[in-house]
Amino acid sequence: MSGSAAGLLLAAGAGRRIGGPKALRHDADGTSWLLRAVGVLRDGGCDPIVVVLGAAADEAAELLTGDTVRTVVAADWDEGMGASLRAGLRALGETDSAVAVIHLVDLPDVGPAVLTRLREGAGGDESALVRAEYGGRPGHPVVIGRAHWADLAAELEGDEGARRYLKKHGAQVVECGDLATGEDVDELPDNT
Secondary structure, eight states, X not given: XXXXXXXXXXXXXXXXXXXXXXXGOBOTTOOBHHHHXXXXXXXXXXXXXXXXXXXXXXXXXXXXXXXXXXXXXXXXXXXXXXXXXXXXXXXXXXXXXXXXXXXXXXXXXXXXXXXXXXXXXXXXXXXXXEEEEEXXXXXXXXXXXXXXXXXXXXXXXXXXXXHHHHHHTTOEEEEOTTTOOOOOOOSOOTTO
């Protein structure tokens, strides 16, 4: 294995609470959530980058036209995050990456510095399990070494991501509260 860190962006959900797929959302200034998250992975040292799409996959893929990322459509995306993560891990199996940095499309204040800190914590170790924490609260991104991909994929179901797996296998926690809040965006502000 190359010791490289692949980026895996989960952007498949329908975003029912926020009024539509998060992969198609933009900030008030026009910044695409999808393109921002891809940029964070790239600037955080991830290569290759795989983006998992689902709801509105064709429209979201159009936003990535001309980019070097690989898109994968999780056919069963509506089952929840577990299905998206499973599809992404399968796609990463075709790479020579030692670890995957798993990022979510709806984390607007998580920047490249968080990913860099997590990657450094993992050290390119195929057995690494590292998760971000914000003021003692677990969050994303997470780094999962290649040695765990198949076992994790076999356990994934519903809207549960890797949380149980990370806890069961004693993931290393890296505090990132000095860099970001790690808050995801699930609802539109009241003033919109």
